[in-house]
Amino acid sequence: MEIKEFIGNTVKNLDTKYYAYLKDKLLGEYLTFGFIEENKISKDVFCEKLMDYFEKVEIKVNYNFSKLLVKYVENLYEVVRNYIPKEPSVKKGEQIPPMSRSAKYYKHALEIKESRNFTMRQVEDYSRIMLSLYMGAVNAGQKEVNDFEFSTEGMNLDKIISALKAEKPGNKLPIGKKTLFNLEDLYSTDTVTFIITMIMFCHIKNREVRGE
Numbered sequence: 001m002e003i004k005e006f007i008g009n010t011v012k013n014l015d016t017k018y019y020a021y022l023k024d025k026l027l028g029e030y031l032t033f034g035f036i037e038e039n040k041i042s043k044d045v046f047c048e049k050l051m052d053y054f055e056k057v058e059i060k061v062n063y064n065f066s067k068l069l070v071k072y073v074e075n076l077y078e079v080v081r082n083y084i085p086k087e088p089s090v091k092k093g094e095q096i097p098p099m100s101r102s103a104k105y106y107k108h109a110l111e112i113k114e115s116r117n118f119t120m121r122q123v124e125d126y127s128r129i130m131l132s133l134y135m136g137a138v139n140a141g142q143k144e145v146n147d148f149e150f151s152t153e154g155m156n157l158d159k160i161i162s163a164l165k166a167e168k169p170g171n172k173l174p175i176g177k178k179t180l181f182n183l184e185d186l187y188s189t190d191t192v193t194f195i196i197t198m199i200m201f202c203h204i205k206n207r208e209v210r211g212e
Contacts, residue, residue, distance in 0.1 A: 001118060003054045003065045007047050009120045010203040018202040019043055025157065025198050026050075030186065053187075053195075060187045068192050069123060073113050075193040076130040078180065079167055080106070083137035085144050100146040102136065105129050124207075127200040131155060138163045152208050157201045161194065 014022060023046060027033070031049055033041060058064060063071070084106045087099070099107075109129040112122045128150075135155050136148030142163070167180040181190040 001066055001069060001120065001123075003051050003058075006065065006069075006120070006123075007050055010199050011047050011050060012043065014043075014202055014206050018206040019046075022198060022202045026195065030191070030195055050195075054192070057187045057189070057192055061189055063189070066117065068189065069118055069196070070116060071189045072193045072196045073118070073123075073126060075181070075190070076127075076134075076197075077110075077113055079164065080109075080130050080133050080137070083133065083142070083144050085146055102133055102145050102148050105148075105150070106133060109133075123200065124204060127197075128152070128204050131160060131197070131201065131204075134160060134163070152205050155201065155205070157198065160197070160201070164194065164197070 011019070011022065023038075023041065027038060027041075031053060033045075033049065036045065054065060054068065057068065061068075084103055085100050087103070106129070109126050112118070112126045115122060118126075132150050132152075132155065133145060133148055136145040137143065138159050139154075164181060165179065165183070169178060169180045181193065182188065183191050183194065185191065
């Protein structure tokens with residue numbers, strides 16, 4: 001997928017409410033406009049700025065945008081997998097217990113993850129499943145989640161981003177200062193993951209409002 005296709009399918013199609021919301025989340029911390037007042041930044045100009053940003057990341061990390069999407073998918077996986085209950089071990093002859101609701105959705109997300117060459121619909125489906133599962137884990141106090149709310153109504157971007165920033169590598173325990181994601185470098189794959197997460201959150205919420 002090319003940058004222009006991704007932005008055209010997401011940011012470009014946001015209604016006034018979610019465009020303003022996304023702009024508020026990205027301006028300052030991730031994107032800056034030196035000579036344009038915030039209230040005068042049109043959607044077209046904002047989209048151009050995002051394209052410029054992703055192009056700079058492509059050059060710096062030597063990834064095309066498709067690989068940046070793969071990294072985004074892998075980063076969400078590294079986080080969410082810690083909160084999905086493991087399949088219970090059973091002895092020979094014993095009945096296998098039913099899979100939890102969260103595990104069923106997670107399994108579908110992994111099928112999308114393995115395809116690698118993602119379509120826009122796959123990125124949307126994967127994002128909705130993984131962000132919903134993660135929201136469930138956050139609401140449960142960063143614990144394993146057996147059931148969760150798949151409706152986007154209960155999804156809170158501020159809580160998701162705050163929890164992602166606090167994630168530790170390799171486990172769920174808040175021990176040590178090192179975090180899973182390093183956001184010190186603006187033009188890194190970790191920062192890209194956060195920006196794509198915000199874009200996909202707004203895209204998913206926007207499509208639900210429109211009934212698509």
